[in-house]
Amino acid sequence: MRRWLAPAALLALLFALWQLAAETEAIADLLDLEPFLVPSPTEIATALWENRDLLADNAWVTLREIVLGILFAFLVGVGSAVLMHRWQVLRDAAYPLVVASQTIPIVVIAPILVVWFGYGIVPKVVIVALVCFFPITVNALDGLRSVDPAAIKLMRSLDASRRQRFWRVEAPTALPHLFTGLKIAVVIAPIGAVFAEWAGADAGLGRLIQSDLAYFEVARQFASVAILSAIALILIGLTVLVERRVVRWR
């Protein structure tokens, strides 16, 4: 309980300041803007409530892109980490490519993927998977490589097959590292989804934020951002929950 108290208090304070600044039109005056362009937290909350159906529909689209993308990245990432750990040649060959995959500018690749795969969910899942792949793969591989060589010697002496060595020593050693990668992945996944939607989409929170820009629906934009943050928070919360259940020895 106490752990939540401090961040909640800080958040409340920031919201209060924001509310005050927006209501007195201090920010709008400072930036020389129309007041409706600087919505207060209560106006955002109102927008959130009044547009709940629209926001929910679009949030559902984006959530699906995020979850599928993470899932895809998880499967491919863990799979390639295991393969790269198993075969040194493969690691030497593929590791630079994994790093290079992270340098691909999403903003540039997203429109190309839209051209290739259309306006549907596929390019979004690919983009989300692309941004999540790197932290998952690198952390899983680091975890597998952090295995104590003496533990492997011990297992060999105790008649363990390669498969038994993997499941009884290497995989559990790598698990905490894998969760570190996952936590990074679930936080950046919503950002990837928004970028992907900006490149071309007919639905989703990113798409809504973009179209709201044209109509100066600033309060609703903030509402969309709040939902995106909530999705990231819930995903990381779930990840931590699963981690605590699985990695019990820490």
Added chain:
Amino acid sequence: MKAESPGSQVVAASPGRGGTPAEEIALREVRHAFGDLQTIDRIDLAVEAHQVIGLVGPSGCGKSTLLELICGLRDPGAGSIEVGCQAAAEGRLARCAFMPQRDLLLPWYPAIDNAALALRNQGLRRKPARAAAGALFERFGLTGFEQARPAELSGGMRQRVAFLRTLIAGKPVLALDEPFASLDAITRAEMQEWLAAALRTDPRTVVLVTHDVEEALYLCDRVAVLSARPARIVAELSAPAPRAEDRDAAVTDPAFVAAREEALRALREGSR
């Protein structure tokens, strides 16, 4: 547990081979190097079945490497190593149970599953493996700690679980790499007494690597003193009263003290 009788098996398996019939471990002109670094220089050693041999040497002299070579975790650069007439690394690996320097209990398993690790690896299901390991917990002074995680155990208990894990593998040869080095002096003395008792009731061929001369002379039948790197055997002593029931009396006995002085002298001379 596998009920093997290592001694008789060796006799049966090795008619007419070199050395005495009951020879369990035989090293002939073993040399080893890591790159250009010569770590082991021509070691000849023979250990009979159910004999406990101590390898004592200065830190970093290559005694742990020697142990790994015997266990089949490595192959020597030159020379031959036979364990129970098995010369190939795989054959040696099958006959030796290695206990590494740190206890290396797996933190994700409770004590009982750590102890039963070898049985599980050998294909036994969890339930019978736990039953077999659990049956030995009382003898190892671990009753009630079956479900405890390694982090919840004391240093001495962890070492006993590690030793139980080694013993339960059912191998004729136990290879112990400084098993008590991480323990405080009192616990170490207790564990030595405890290991002596365990070996009195359940004799095994043991290769014990240690830098503690007293520990080696108390626990072993024979002690080989190794020189600084590259390791070779500079002296071989037989212990006056191996694994005596009264440790305190044994280690203060004049014969023991004399043997200890001799070993220490050899160690000093070999370190130069």
